[in-house]
Amino acid sequence: MVSTRINESRGDRAFGAAVYIVATVILLIVAYPLIYVVSASFSDPLDILTGKLILFPKHVQFRAYRAVLVSKDVLLGYRNTILYSVAGTVINIVLTTSGAYCLSRRDMYGRTAITFMISFTMFFSGGMIPTYIVIKNLNLLNTFWVMVLPGAISATNLLIMRNYFQHSVPQEIIEAAYMDGCSNVGTLIRVVLPVSKSIVAVMVIFYLVGHWNSYFSAMLYLNDRSRYTLQVFLREILIKNDLGDMGAGSESSSVEMTLLYESLKFAVIVVATLPMMLFYPFMQRYFVKGVMMGSIKG
Protein backbone atom coordinates (compact mmCIF):
# COMPACT_ATOMS: atom_id res chain seq x y z
CA MET A 1 0.00 0.00 0.00
CA VAL A 2 2.85 2.40 0.79
CA SER A 3 4.17 2.26 -2.77
CA THR A 4 0.87 3.58 -4.08
CA ARG A 5 1.27 6.79 -2.14
CA ILE A 6 3.70 8.34 -4.61
CA ASN A 7 1.62 8.03 -7.72
CA GLU A 8 -1.72 8.68 -6.04
CA SER A 9 -3.93 10.84 -8.20
CA ARG A 10 -5.57 14.00 -6.93
CA GLY A 11 -8.94 12.28 -6.90
CA ASP A 12 -7.61 9.47 -4.75
CA ARG A 13 -6.11 11.91 -2.30
CA ALA A 14 -9.41 13.76 -2.03
CA PHE A 15 -11.12 10.41 -1.49
CA GLY A 16 -8.65 9.54 1.28
CA ALA A 17 -9.22 12.90 2.96
CA ALA A 18 -13.00 12.53 2.74
CA VAL A 19 -12.75 9.11 4.40
CA TYR A 20 -10.87 10.60 7.35
CA ILE A 21 -13.19 13.58 7.67
CA VAL A 22 -16.38 11.50 7.70
CA ALA A 23 -14.85 8.93 10.06
CA THR A 24 -13.77 11.70 12.43
CA VAL A 25 -17.25 13.21 12.43
CA ILE A 26 -18.72 9.81 13.34
CA LEU A 27 -16.10 9.36 16.06
CA LEU A 28 -16.92 12.74 17.62
CA ILE A 29 -20.68 12.15 17.49
CA VAL A 30 -20.38 8.79 19.20
CA ALA A 31 -17.76 9.91 21.71
CA TYR A 32 -19.41 13.16 22.80
CA PRO A 33 -22.29 11.73 24.87
CA LEU A 34 -19.90 9.27 26.53
CA ILE A 35 -17.45 12.02 27.49
CA TYR A 36 -20.29 14.24 28.65
CA VAL A 37 -21.65 11.58 31.00
CA VAL A 38 -18.27 11.14 32.67
CA SER A 39 -17.66 14.91 32.84
CA ALA A 40 -21.10 15.62 34.28
CA SER A 41 -20.65 12.98 36.96
CA PHE A 42 -17.63 14.91 38.30
CA SER A 43 -19.07 18.34 37.71
CA ASP A 44 -20.58 20.93 40.00
CA PRO A 45 -24.33 20.41 39.50
CA LEU A 46 -24.84 24.17 39.24
CA ASP A 47 -22.70 24.22 36.08
CA ILE A 48 -24.92 21.54 34.54
CA LEU A 49 -28.08 23.36 35.51
CA THR A 50 -26.90 26.67 34.09
CA GLY A 51 -25.63 25.06 30.90
CA LYS A 52 -21.96 25.87 31.55
CA LEU A 53 -20.87 22.28 31.19
CA ILE A 54 -20.31 21.60 27.52
CA LEU A 55 -17.39 19.22 27.44
CA PHE A 56 -15.14 19.14 30.51
CA PRO A 57 -16.12 19.98 34.10
CA LYS A 58 -15.11 23.44 35.33
CA HIS A 59 -15.35 22.61 39.01
CA VAL A 60 -14.43 19.00 39.67
CA GLN A 61 -16.06 17.42 42.68
CA PHE A 62 -16.99 13.98 43.95
CA ARG A 63 -20.17 14.69 45.90
CA ALA A 64 -22.36 12.81 43.45
CA TYR A 65 -20.24 9.69 43.80
CA ARG A 66 -20.29 9.95 47.57
CA ALA A 67 -24.09 10.00 47.49
CA VAL A 68 -24.30 7.09 45.04
CA LEU A 69 -21.87 4.86 46.87
CA VAL A 70 -23.72 5.07 50.18
CA SER A 71 -27.13 4.51 48.60
CA LYS A 72 -28.62 1.27 49.87
CA ASP A 73 -30.66 0.84 46.68
CA VAL A 74 -27.63 1.06 44.43
CA LEU A 75 -25.60 -1.31 46.60
CA LEU A 76 -28.45 -3.80 46.84
CA GLY A 77 -28.97 -3.64 43.10
CA TYR A 78 -25.27 -4.13 42.54
CA ARG A 79 -25.13 -7.14 44.82
CA ASN A 80 -28.17 -8.76 43.19
CA THR A 81 -26.99 -8.08 39.67
CA ILE A 82 -23.57 -9.58 40.37
CA LEU A 83 -25.24 -12.63 41.89
CA TYR A 84 -27.64 -13.16 38.97
CA SER A 85 -24.96 -12.42 36.37
CA VAL A 86 -22.37 -14.83 37.77
CA ALA A 87 -24.77 -17.66 38.57
CA GLY A 88 -26.67 -17.10 35.34
CA THR A 89 -23.56 -17.13 33.20
CA VAL A 90 -22.25 -20.32 34.83
CA ILE A 91 -25.57 -22.06 34.10
CA ASN A 92 -25.59 -20.64 30.56
CA ILE A 93 -22.11 -21.90 29.78
CA VAL A 94 -22.59 -25.38 31.24
CA LEU A 95 -25.90 -25.96 29.47
CA THR A 96 -24.96 -24.34 26.17
CA THR A 97 -21.66 -26.21 25.97
CA SER A 98 -23.16 -29.58 26.78
CA GLY A 99 -26.10 -29.11 24.42
CA ALA A 100 -23.91 -27.82 21.61
CA TYR A 101 -21.39 -30.62 21.99
CA CYS A 102 -24.02 -33.37 21.92
CA LEU A 103 -25.60 -31.91 18.79
CA SER A 104 -22.23 -31.56 17.08
CA ARG A 105 -21.56 -35.32 17.01
CA ARG A 106 -22.43 -36.30 13.46
CA ASP A 107 -23.40 -39.94 13.96
CA MET A 108 -25.51 -39.37 17.07
CA TYR A 109 -29.03 -40.59 16.45
CA GLY A 110 -31.78 -37.95 16.72
CA ARG A 111 -29.44 -35.03 16.42
CA THR A 112 -31.10 -33.50 13.35
CA ALA A 113 -34.57 -33.63 14.88
CA ILE A 114 -33.42 -32.05 18.14
CA THR A 115 -31.47 -29.35 16.31
CA PHE A 116 -34.59 -28.56 14.31
CA MET A 117 -36.69 -28.32 17.48
CA ILE A 118 -34.18 -25.89 18.94
CA SER A 119 -33.85 -23.77 15.77
CA PHE A 120 -37.61 -23.54 15.49
CA THR A 121 -37.78 -21.61 18.78
CA MET A 122 -35.71 -18.86 17.15
CA PHE A 123 -38.49 -18.19 14.67
CA PHE A 124 -41.61 -18.83 16.68
CA SER A 125 -42.30 -18.39 20.36
CA GLY A 126 -45.19 -18.61 22.75
CA GLY A 127 -44.72 -14.95 23.58
CA MET A 128 -44.77 -12.87 26.73
CA ILE A 129 -48.05 -13.95 28.33
CA PRO A 130 -47.92 -17.78 27.91
CA THR A 131 -44.29 -17.73 29.10
CA TYR A 132 -45.34 -15.69 32.10
CA ILE A 133 -48.06 -18.22 32.92
CA VAL A 134 -45.62 -21.13 32.73
CA ILE A 135 -43.22 -19.33 35.06
CA LYS A 136 -46.03 -18.46 37.42
CA ASN A 137 -47.29 -22.05 37.48
CA LEU A 138 -43.80 -23.26 38.29
CA ASN A 139 -43.86 -20.92 41.30
CA LEU A 140 -40.77 -19.17 40.05
CA LEU A 141 -42.12 -15.61 40.33
CA ASN A 142 -40.12 -13.52 42.78
CA THR A 143 -37.41 -16.11 43.27
CA PHE A 144 -33.72 -16.09 42.56
CA TRP A 145 -34.23 -18.79 39.91
CA VAL A 146 -36.52 -16.70 37.73
CA MET A 147 -33.53 -14.52 36.93
CA VAL A 148 -31.35 -17.40 35.74
CA LEU A 149 -33.54 -20.26 34.47
CA PRO A 150 -35.89 -18.82 31.81
CA GLY A 151 -32.91 -17.56 29.82
CA ALA A 152 -30.63 -20.50 30.60
CA ILE A 153 -29.92 -21.29 26.96
CA SER A 154 -30.03 -19.02 23.95
CA ALA A 155 -30.81 -21.06 20.84
CA THR A 156 -28.67 -18.73 18.72
CA ASN A 157 -25.64 -19.14 20.98
CA LEU A 158 -26.11 -22.89 21.13
CA LEU A 159 -26.10 -23.13 17.35
CA ILE A 160 -23.04 -20.87 17.06
CA MET A 161 -21.21 -23.12 19.49
CA ARG A 162 -22.37 -26.29 17.74
CA ASN A 163 -21.00 -24.92 14.46
CA TYR A 164 -17.70 -24.20 16.12
CA PHE A 165 -17.44 -27.73 17.52
CA GLN A 166 -18.31 -29.15 14.12
CA HIS A 167 -16.09 -27.07 11.92
CA SER A 168 -13.24 -25.72 14.02
CA VAL A 169 -12.42 -28.67 16.25
CA PRO A 170 -10.56 -31.39 14.29
CA GLN A 171 -12.80 -34.46 14.25
CA GLU A 172 -9.69 -36.69 14.26
CA ILE A 173 -8.76 -35.79 17.83
CA ILE A 174 -12.29 -36.66 18.96
CA GLU A 175 -12.15 -40.02 17.19
CA ALA A 176 -8.68 -40.65 18.58
CA ALA A 177 -9.91 -40.01 22.13
CA TYR A 178 -12.80 -42.40 21.52
CA MET A 179 -10.41 -45.10 20.25
CA ASP A 180 -8.34 -44.65 23.37
CA GLY A 181 -11.40 -45.51 25.42
CA CYS A 182 -12.19 -42.00 26.62
CA SER A 183 -15.89 -41.47 27.36
CA ASN A 184 -17.74 -38.82 25.34
CA VAL A 185 -18.10 -36.53 28.32
CA GLY A 186 -14.41 -37.06 29.09
CA THR A 187 -13.58 -36.15 25.51
CA LEU A 188 -15.57 -32.94 25.83
CA ILE A 189 -13.80 -31.91 29.01
CA ARG A 190 -10.25 -33.07 28.28
CA VAL A 191 -9.98 -32.82 24.50
CA VAL A 192 -12.57 -30.47 23.03
CA LEU A 193 -12.81 -27.69 25.63
CA PRO A 194 -9.06 -27.00 25.81
CA VAL A 195 -9.03 -26.18 22.10
CA SER A 196 -12.30 -24.21 22.29
CA LYS A 197 -11.31 -21.53 24.78
CA SER A 198 -12.07 -18.68 22.40
CA ILE A 199 -15.66 -19.76 21.74
CA VAL A 200 -16.23 -20.21 25.47
CA ALA A 201 -14.87 -16.68 26.00
CA VAL A 202 -17.24 -15.36 23.35
CA MET A 203 -20.19 -17.07 25.04
CA VAL A 204 -19.19 -15.73 28.47
CA ILE A 205 -19.15 -12.21 27.03
CA PHE A 206 -22.50 -12.52 25.24
CA TYR A 207 -24.28 -14.01 28.24
CA LEU A 208 -22.62 -11.87 30.91
CA VAL A 209 -23.34 -8.57 29.15
CA GLY A 210 -26.89 -9.78 28.60
CA HIS A 211 -27.41 -10.54 32.28
CA TRP A 212 -25.82 -7.33 33.48
CA ASN A 213 -27.92 -5.12 31.23
CA SER A 214 -31.20 -7.00 31.25
CA TYR A 215 -34.21 -5.15 32.55
CA PHE A 216 -37.15 -7.03 31.10
CA SER A 217 -37.18 -10.19 33.23
CA ALA A 218 -36.59 -8.30 36.47
CA MET A 219 -39.43 -5.94 35.65
CA LEU A 220 -41.78 -8.71 34.61
CA TYR A 221 -41.03 -11.43 37.14
CA LEU A 222 -39.92 -9.63 40.30
CA ASN A 223 -41.88 -7.39 42.62
CA ASP A 224 -39.97 -7.97 45.82
CA ARG A 225 -37.72 -4.96 46.26
CA SER A 226 -34.98 -6.95 47.96
CA ARG A 227 -34.47 -8.97 44.77
CA TYR A 228 -34.42 -6.04 42.35
CA THR A 229 -31.52 -5.66 39.96
CA LEU A 230 -29.34 -2.66 39.36
CA GLN A 231 -31.22 -1.84 36.15
CA VAL A 232 -34.53 -1.63 38.01
CA PHE A 233 -33.10 0.86 40.50
CA LEU A 234 -31.42 2.72 37.65
CA ARG A 235 -34.76 3.16 35.98
CA GLU A 236 -36.25 4.64 39.14
CA ILE A 237 -33.39 7.10 39.45
CA LEU A 238 -32.82 8.01 35.80
CA ILE A 239 -36.19 7.81 34.14
CA LYS A 240 -38.71 8.23 36.92
CA ASN A 241 -36.56 10.88 38.63
CA ASP A 242 -37.04 9.06 41.91
CA LEU A 243 -34.03 9.47 44.15
CA GLY A 244 -35.07 6.71 46.51
CA ASP A 245 -33.04 6.55 49.69
CA MET A 246 -30.51 9.04 48.38
CA GLY A 247 -33.11 11.77 48.67
CA ALA A 248 -33.88 10.83 52.25
CA GLY A 249 -30.46 11.86 53.58
CA SER A 250 -31.00 13.92 56.71
CA GLU A 251 -28.13 16.40 56.46
CA SER A 252 -28.97 17.78 53.02
CA SER A 253 -32.07 19.78 52.31
CA SER A 254 -34.35 18.82 49.46
CA VAL A 255 -33.30 21.86 47.42
CA GLU A 256 -29.69 20.80 47.69
CA MET A 257 -30.64 17.27 46.79
CA THR A 258 -32.55 18.40 43.71
CA LEU A 259 -29.48 20.29 42.65
CA LEU A 260 -27.15 17.38 43.32
CA TYR A 261 -29.44 15.17 41.26
CA GLU A 262 -28.18 16.93 38.14
CA SER A 263 -24.75 15.34 38.47
CA LEU A 264 -25.90 12.35 40.51
CA LYS A 265 -27.77 10.79 37.61
CA PHE A 266 -24.58 10.74 35.58
CA ALA A 267 -22.57 9.31 38.47
CA VAL A 268 -25.12 6.49 38.73
CA ILE A 269 -24.67 5.73 35.02
CA VAL A 270 -20.89 5.59 35.42
CA VAL A 271 -21.07 3.37 38.49
CA ALA A 272 -23.54 0.99 36.83
CA THR A 273 -21.63 0.74 33.58
CA LEU A 274 -18.07 0.70 34.88
CA PRO A 275 -17.72 -3.10 35.26
CA MET A 276 -18.72 -3.69 31.64
CA MET A 277 -16.48 -0.86 30.42
CA LEU A 278 -13.46 -2.17 32.36
CA PHE A 279 -14.10 -5.62 31.01
CA TYR A 280 -14.69 -4.38 27.47
CA PRO A 281 -11.11 -3.77 26.18
CA PHE A 282 -10.16 -7.34 27.09
CA MET A 283 -13.20 -8.68 25.31
CA GLN A 284 -12.80 -6.83 22.03
CA ARG A 285 -10.62 -9.49 20.44
CA TYR A 286 -13.16 -12.17 21.28
CA PHE A 287 -16.40 -10.49 20.40
CA VAL A 288 -15.25 -9.59 16.92
CA LYS A 289 -14.61 -13.31 16.50
CA GLY A 290 -17.99 -14.08 18.03
CA VAL A 291 -19.98 -11.83 15.74
CA MET A 292 -18.19 -13.40 12.79
CA MET A 293 -18.97 -16.91 13.98
CA GLY A 294 -22.59 -15.95 14.46
CA SER A 295 -22.75 -15.01 10.82
CA ILE A 296 -21.51 -18.33 9.49
CA LYS A 297 -24.45 -20.45 8.55
CA GLY A 298 -24.80 -23.98 9.83
Add this chain to the structure above:
Amino acid sequence: MLKSIQRSGRKYWDLYLLLIPTAVYFVIFKYLPMIGLQIAFRDYMPRLGYWDSPWLGLDYFRRFFSFYSSWRIILNTLTLSALNLLFTFPLPILLALLLNEMRAAGYKKLIQTVTYAPHFLSTVVIVGMITAFCSPSSGVVNSIIKIFGGEPIYFMAKREWFRPLYVISEVWSTMGWNSIIFLSALTGVDQQMYEAARIDGASRWQTLWRITLPSILPTISIMLIINCGHVMSLGFEKVYLMQTDLNIDVSRVISTFVYEQGILATQTSYASAIGLMNSLVNFILVISVNWISKKLSEVSLW
Protein backbone atom coordinates in the same frame (compact mmCIF):
# COMPACT_ATOMS: atom_id res chain seq x y z
CA MET B 1 -33.11 -47.82 11.84
CA LEU B 2 -33.39 -49.79 15.05
CA LYS B 3 -29.80 -50.85 14.59
CA SER B 4 -28.54 -47.32 14.22
CA ILE B 5 -30.46 -46.32 17.34
CA GLN B 6 -28.84 -49.18 19.24
CA ARG B 7 -25.37 -48.37 17.96
CA SER B 8 -25.80 -44.68 18.71
CA GLY B 9 -27.21 -45.53 22.13
CA ARG B 10 -24.20 -47.66 23.01
CA LYS B 11 -21.66 -45.19 21.74
CA TYR B 12 -23.32 -42.03 23.04
CA TRP B 13 -25.27 -43.07 26.14
CA ASP B 14 -23.45 -40.47 28.23
CA LEU B 15 -24.18 -37.73 25.72
CA TYR B 16 -27.88 -38.56 25.77
CA LEU B 17 -27.76 -38.01 29.53
CA LEU B 18 -25.87 -34.78 29.02
CA LEU B 19 -28.54 -33.63 26.57
CA ILE B 20 -31.37 -34.05 29.08
CA PRO B 21 -31.02 -30.62 30.76
CA THR B 22 -31.00 -28.87 27.37
CA ALA B 23 -34.05 -30.82 26.22
CA VAL B 24 -35.88 -30.13 29.49
CA TYR B 25 -35.09 -26.43 29.18
CA PHE B 26 -36.51 -26.14 25.69
CA VAL B 27 -39.58 -28.18 26.56
CA ILE B 28 -40.42 -26.17 29.67
CA PHE B 29 -39.52 -22.63 28.68
CA LYS B 30 -40.13 -22.72 24.92
CA TYR B 31 -42.59 -25.48 24.04
CA LEU B 32 -44.90 -25.30 27.09
CA PRO B 33 -45.64 -21.63 26.33
CA MET B 34 -46.46 -22.68 22.75
CA ILE B 35 -48.94 -25.22 24.07
CA GLY B 36 -50.20 -22.45 26.33
CA LEU B 37 -50.97 -20.32 23.29
CA GLN B 38 -54.30 -22.11 22.99
CA ILE B 39 -55.60 -19.80 25.71
CA ALA B 40 -55.84 -17.23 22.91
CA PHE B 41 -58.93 -19.21 21.83
CA ARG B 42 -60.28 -19.81 25.32
CA ASP B 43 -61.53 -17.80 28.25
CA TYR B 44 -58.53 -18.70 30.37
CA MET B 45 -59.18 -19.34 34.02
CA PRO B 46 -56.12 -20.37 36.03
CA ARG B 47 -58.31 -22.64 38.19
CA LEU B 48 -59.40 -24.67 35.14
CA GLY B 49 -56.08 -24.72 33.33
CA TYR B 50 -55.34 -24.68 29.60
CA TRP B 51 -57.45 -27.59 28.52
CA ASP B 52 -60.66 -27.01 30.50
CA SER B 53 -61.15 -23.28 30.13
CA PRO B 54 -64.21 -22.53 27.96
CA TRP B 55 -63.58 -22.41 24.23
CA LEU B 56 -64.25 -19.05 22.59
CA GLY B 57 -62.81 -19.50 19.12
CA LEU B 58 -61.78 -16.29 17.42
CA ASP B 59 -63.58 -13.90 19.79
CA TYR B 60 -60.42 -12.17 21.00
CA PHE B 61 -59.13 -11.68 17.48
CA ARG B 62 -62.43 -10.05 16.49
CA ARG B 63 -62.29 -7.91 19.61
CA PHE B 64 -58.78 -6.71 18.77
CA PHE B 65 -59.68 -5.70 15.26
CA SER B 66 -62.88 -3.97 16.32
CA PHE B 67 -60.98 -1.99 18.96
CA TYR B 68 -60.74 1.49 17.52
CA SER B 69 -57.02 1.95 18.10
CA SER B 70 -55.74 -1.47 17.01
CA TRP B 71 -54.76 -0.26 13.59
CA ARG B 72 -53.06 2.67 15.20
CA ILE B 73 -50.98 0.24 17.31
CA ILE B 74 -50.06 -1.87 14.30
CA LEU B 75 -49.20 1.25 12.32
CA ASN B 76 -47.07 2.57 15.20
CA THR B 77 -45.14 -0.68 15.30
CA LEU B 78 -44.52 -0.72 11.58
CA THR B 79 -43.63 2.97 11.33
CA LEU B 80 -41.11 2.82 14.15
CA SER B 81 -39.56 -0.40 12.82
CA ALA B 82 -39.35 0.85 9.28
CA LEU B 83 -37.85 4.19 10.29
CA ASN B 84 -35.42 2.40 12.53
CA LEU B 85 -34.37 0.01 9.77
CA LEU B 86 -34.01 2.85 7.30
CA PHE B 87 -31.38 4.54 9.46
CA THR B 88 -29.77 1.77 11.49
CA PHE B 89 -29.19 -0.50 8.52
CA PRO B 90 -27.13 1.57 6.06
CA LEU B 91 -24.96 3.50 8.54
CA PRO B 92 -22.99 0.47 9.82
CA ILE B 93 -22.18 -0.38 6.20
CA LEU B 94 -20.89 3.15 5.68
CA LEU B 95 -18.78 2.90 8.85
CA ALA B 96 -17.35 -0.46 7.79
CA LEU B 97 -16.44 0.91 4.37
CA LEU B 98 -14.77 3.95 5.93
CA LEU B 99 -12.78 1.79 8.33
CA ASN B 100 -11.79 -0.45 5.46
CA GLU B 101 -10.42 2.51 3.53
CA MET B 102 -8.42 3.86 6.46
CA ARG B 103 -4.70 3.20 6.44
CA ALA B 104 -3.77 4.57 9.86
CA ALA B 105 -4.13 1.45 11.99
CA GLY B 106 -4.05 3.27 15.33
CA TYR B 107 -6.79 5.75 14.44
CA LYS B 108 -8.90 2.98 12.96
CA LYS B 109 -8.59 1.02 16.19
CA LEU B 110 -9.60 4.09 18.20
CA ILE B 111 -12.72 4.59 16.10
CA GLN B 112 -13.64 0.95 16.48
CA THR B 113 -13.13 0.98 20.23
CA VAL B 114 -15.24 4.10 20.70
CA THR B 115 -18.07 3.13 18.35
CA TYR B 116 -18.42 -0.38 19.80
CA ALA B 117 -18.62 0.94 23.36
CA PRO B 118 -22.32 2.02 23.40
CA HIS B 119 -23.31 -1.58 22.69
CA PHE B 120 -22.34 -2.35 26.27
CA LEU B 121 -24.69 0.21 27.75
CA SER B 122 -28.02 -1.10 28.94
CA THR B 123 -31.31 0.09 27.48
CA VAL B 124 -32.13 1.70 30.82
CA VAL B 125 -28.89 3.70 30.71
CA ILE B 126 -29.48 4.78 27.11
CA VAL B 127 -33.03 5.94 27.84
CA GLY B 128 -31.71 7.59 31.01
CA MET B 129 -29.16 9.45 28.92
CA ILE B 130 -31.82 10.59 26.46
CA THR B 131 -33.93 11.84 29.38
CA ALA B 132 -31.00 13.67 30.94
CA PHE B 133 -29.65 15.17 27.71
CA CYS B 134 -33.08 16.35 26.61
CA SER B 135 -34.22 17.78 29.91
CA PRO B 136 -35.60 21.29 29.28
CA SER B 137 -33.94 22.77 32.38
CA SER B 138 -30.53 21.16 32.49
CA GLY B 139 -30.13 19.01 29.40
CA VAL B 140 -27.06 19.69 27.32
CA VAL B 141 -29.05 19.57 24.08
CA ASN B 142 -31.14 22.46 25.28
CA SER B 143 -28.09 24.26 26.64
CA ILE B 144 -26.62 24.14 23.15
CA ILE B 145 -29.91 25.29 21.62
CA LYS B 146 -29.88 28.22 24.05
CA ILE B 147 -26.29 29.13 23.15
CA PHE B 148 -27.42 29.53 19.56
CA GLY B 149 -30.30 31.66 20.73
CA GLY B 150 -33.06 29.09 20.36
CA GLU B 151 -35.92 28.24 22.68
CA PRO B 152 -35.50 25.09 24.81
CA ILE B 153 -37.66 22.16 23.65
CA TYR B 154 -39.23 19.72 26.08
CA PHE B 155 -38.33 16.72 23.90
CA MET B 156 -39.65 13.98 26.15
CA ALA B 157 -43.06 15.60 26.43
CA LYS B 158 -43.51 16.09 22.70
CA ARG B 159 -44.92 13.10 20.92
CA GLU B 160 -43.48 14.16 17.58
CA TRP B 161 -40.02 13.73 19.12
CA PHE B 162 -40.55 10.14 20.24
CA ARG B 163 -39.65 8.51 16.94
CA PRO B 164 -36.64 10.72 16.14
CA LEU B 165 -35.23 10.21 19.64
CA TYR B 166 -35.75 6.47 19.40
CA VAL B 167 -34.06 6.19 16.02
CA ILE B 168 -31.19 8.59 16.73
CA SER B 169 -30.27 6.83 19.96
CA GLU B 170 -30.60 3.47 18.24
CA VAL B 171 -28.23 4.56 15.48
CA TRP B 172 -25.82 5.90 18.08
CA SER B 173 -25.77 2.72 20.12
CA THR B 174 -25.76 0.09 17.37
CA MET B 175 -23.78 1.60 14.51
CA GLY B 176 -20.36 0.39 15.65
CA TRP B 177 -21.42 -3.05 16.76
CA ASN B 178 -23.40 -3.73 13.60
CA SER B 179 -20.46 -2.68 11.46
CA ILE B 180 -18.38 -5.62 12.74
CA ILE B 181 -20.14 -8.10 10.52
CA PHE B 182 -19.58 -6.01 7.40
CA LEU B 183 -16.01 -5.29 8.37
CA SER B 184 -15.31 -8.98 8.68
CA ALA B 185 -16.90 -9.57 5.29
CA LEU B 186 -14.58 -6.89 3.89
CA THR B 187 -11.46 -8.63 5.19
CA GLY B 188 -12.52 -11.65 3.16
CA VAL B 189 -12.38 -9.79 -0.16
CA ASP B 190 -9.69 -11.18 -2.48
CA GLN B 191 -6.71 -8.79 -2.36
CA GLN B 192 -5.68 -9.80 -5.89
CA MET B 193 -8.72 -8.01 -7.27
CA TYR B 194 -7.47 -4.76 -5.73
CA GLU B 195 -4.02 -5.33 -7.20
CA ALA B 196 -5.53 -5.93 -10.63
CA ALA B 197 -7.74 -2.84 -10.35
CA ARG B 198 -4.80 -0.68 -9.38
CA ILE B 199 -2.70 -1.91 -12.28
CA ASP B 200 -5.62 -1.09 -14.58
CA GLY B 201 -5.58 2.44 -13.19
CA ALA B 202 -8.86 2.35 -11.28
CA SER B 203 -9.37 5.19 -8.82
CA ARG B 204 -10.20 4.41 -5.19
CA TRP B 205 -13.75 5.57 -5.76
CA GLN B 206 -14.15 3.19 -8.69
CA THR B 207 -12.58 0.35 -6.70
CA LEU B 208 -15.07 0.97 -3.92
CA TRP B 209 -18.08 0.78 -6.24
CA ARG B 210 -16.87 -1.97 -8.57
CA ILE B 211 -15.04 -4.31 -6.20
CA THR B 212 -15.61 -3.64 -2.53
CA LEU B 213 -19.36 -3.12 -2.53
CA PRO B 214 -20.23 -6.02 -4.87
CA SER B 215 -18.03 -8.31 -2.76
CA ILE B 216 -20.00 -7.66 0.41
CA LEU B 217 -23.39 -7.55 -1.29
CA PRO B 218 -24.27 -11.11 -0.19
CA THR B 219 -23.57 -10.14 3.44
CA ILE B 220 -25.63 -6.98 3.03
CA SER B 221 -28.58 -8.85 1.56
CA ILE B 222 -28.58 -11.56 4.20
CA MET B 223 -28.46 -8.95 6.96
CA LEU B 224 -31.31 -7.08 5.30
CA ILE B 225 -33.33 -10.31 5.20
CA ILE B 226 -32.80 -10.91 8.88
CA ASN B 227 -33.75 -7.32 9.69
CA CYS B 228 -36.84 -7.28 7.49
CA GLY B 229 -38.01 -10.46 9.15
CA HIS B 230 -37.97 -8.59 12.44
CA VAL B 231 -40.05 -5.52 11.53
CA MET B 232 -42.99 -6.71 13.62
CA SER B 233 -40.91 -7.85 16.57
CA LEU B 234 -39.82 -4.45 17.73
CA GLY B 235 -37.90 -4.65 20.99
CA PHE B 236 -40.12 -4.16 24.01
CA GLU B 237 -37.65 -2.68 26.50
CA LYS B 238 -36.70 0.57 24.86
CA VAL B 239 -40.19 1.56 23.72
CA TYR B 240 -41.57 0.71 27.15
CA LEU B 241 -38.87 2.73 28.90
CA MET B 242 -39.39 5.75 26.65
CA GLN B 243 -43.15 5.62 26.96
CA THR B 244 -44.92 8.41 28.83
CA ASP B 245 -48.55 9.49 29.02
CA LEU B 246 -47.66 12.31 26.68
CA ASN B 247 -46.34 10.19 23.83
CA ILE B 248 -48.57 7.13 24.23
CA ASP B 249 -50.34 7.87 20.92
CA VAL B 250 -47.20 7.10 18.96
CA SER B 251 -45.33 4.91 21.43
CA ARG B 252 -47.97 2.26 22.02
CA VAL B 253 -46.74 -0.68 19.94
CA ILE B 254 -47.87 -4.30 19.84
CA SER B 255 -45.46 -5.58 22.48
CA THR B 256 -46.21 -2.82 24.97
CA PHE B 257 -49.93 -3.27 24.36
CA VAL B 258 -49.62 -7.00 25.06
CA TYR B 259 -47.88 -6.14 28.32
CA GLU B 260 -50.53 -3.55 29.24
CA GLN B 261 -53.39 -5.94 28.56
CA GLY B 262 -51.88 -9.19 29.75
CA ILE B 263 -49.94 -8.19 32.84
CA LEU B 264 -51.35 -4.87 34.01
CA ALA B 265 -54.99 -5.38 33.02
CA THR B 266 -54.87 -9.20 33.49
CA GLN B 267 -56.69 -9.78 30.20
CA THR B 268 -54.57 -12.91 29.84
CA SER B 269 -56.36 -14.55 26.93
CA TYR B 270 -56.86 -11.35 24.99
CA ALA B 271 -53.18 -10.44 25.28
CA SER B 272 -52.14 -13.96 24.28
CA ALA B 273 -54.28 -13.68 21.17
CA ILE B 274 -52.55 -10.45 20.15
CA GLY B 275 -49.18 -12.00 20.94
CA LEU B 276 -50.04 -15.07 18.86
CA MET B 277 -51.02 -12.94 15.92
CA ASN B 278 -47.77 -11.04 16.19
CA SER B 279 -45.70 -14.23 16.38
CA LEU B 280 -47.46 -15.67 13.35
CA VAL B 281 -46.88 -12.54 11.31
CA ASN B 282 -43.20 -12.59 12.30
CA PHE B 283 -42.89 -16.21 11.35
CA ILE B 284 -44.48 -15.66 7.95
CA LEU B 285 -42.31 -12.59 7.37
CA VAL B 286 -39.06 -14.41 8.07
CA ILE B 287 -40.04 -17.34 5.87
CA SER B 288 -41.17 -15.12 3.00
CA VAL B 289 -38.25 -12.69 2.95
CA ASN B 290 -35.99 -15.71 2.92
CA TRP B 291 -37.93 -17.16 0.00
CA ILE B 292 -37.82 -13.89 -1.92
CA SER B 293 -34.10 -13.58 -1.41
CA LYS B 294 -33.54 -17.15 -2.51
CA LYS B 295 -35.36 -16.37 -5.76
CA LEU B 296 -33.56 -13.11 -6.34
CA SER B 297 -30.00 -13.71 -5.36
CA GLU B 298 -29.50 -17.28 -4.26
CA VAL B 299 -28.65 -15.97 -0.81
CA SER B 300 -30.70 -17.44 2.01
CA LEU B 301 -30.55 -18.33 5.65
CA TRP B 302 -31.11 -22.03 5.03
